[in-house]
């Protein structure tokens with residue numbers, strides 16, 4: 662099946678890519694009113710599907726968006742969409758928008774949400790970037806602060822992140838870090854950040870302005886299992902510059918080492934040993950930790 666022949670789930674039906682369309686009156690389109698998840702499939706295993714579904718339902722609750730399926734039904738629909746597309750390695754985009762309304766802001770005019778499941782492929786960074794590490798910058802655009810729009814809500818409102826991506830593009834780097842509350846480092850445009858100092862891992866607490874990443878949580882658990890101390894603690898740009906290692910985590914990014922930040926080389930200027938160890942361990946768990954779309958094993962490794 663070619664990319665053009667993919668089946669898209671849209672409100673209970675499967676449509677070909679070009680026929681999978683929603684109304685221009687959808688408040689997801691008009692106002693970014695909706696939520697989403699990005700989920701990966703590794704050799705048929707949908708990595709941490711339950712955690713993604715939980716985050717989706719938490720986001721929905723927070724924005725008072727009623728989902729027409731139970732969590733279990735949603736899990737089944739995601740598995741079915743993967744099977745329908747016959748892919749074993751894929752990226753799933755699960756989108757729920759407020760649905761069509763009128764031109765006003767009022768979401769009570771939107772009578773039923775649009776539920777969309779796209780199964781496709783994604784490559785965020787080139788393969789050699791995982792081997793050599795990437796350069797990043799910090800940008801002037803700040804992360805939304807939690808008392809404005811909580812970044813824990815994975816909403817369709819990504820303009821903040823898109824501005825960061827534009828700044829990264831203009832600077833000719835692969836990714837950029839945003840600062841959050843009080844100028845502490847928050848996260849990347851589409852990934853969480855970790856630093857390592859004297860063998861201890863640090864990642865910003867979500868209240869600084871970060872999504873509670875599924876990959877972030879998985880890496881924290883993996884690192885602890887390997888015997889490392891992991892701390893959710895605010896840190897500054899200075900702490901990043903003088904870290905022994907820096908790496909980013911995300912569903913699309915997976916685990917990627919950072920070797921330069923704002924022109925300062927990190928550690929010895931090559932991917933760190935702990936980052937590399939976590940990349941290796943991560944590559945193992947993604948195939949077993951989750952729900953298998955094609956049946957078979959459904960191991961929870963935790």
Ligand code: PMP
Pocket residue numbers: 699822848849850851852853871872873874875876877910911912913
């Ligand atoms: N932060 C942001 C802003 C993101 O968009 C993502 C990607 N979903 C992440 C962090 C990483 O989260 P996850 O590991 O759940 O993909």
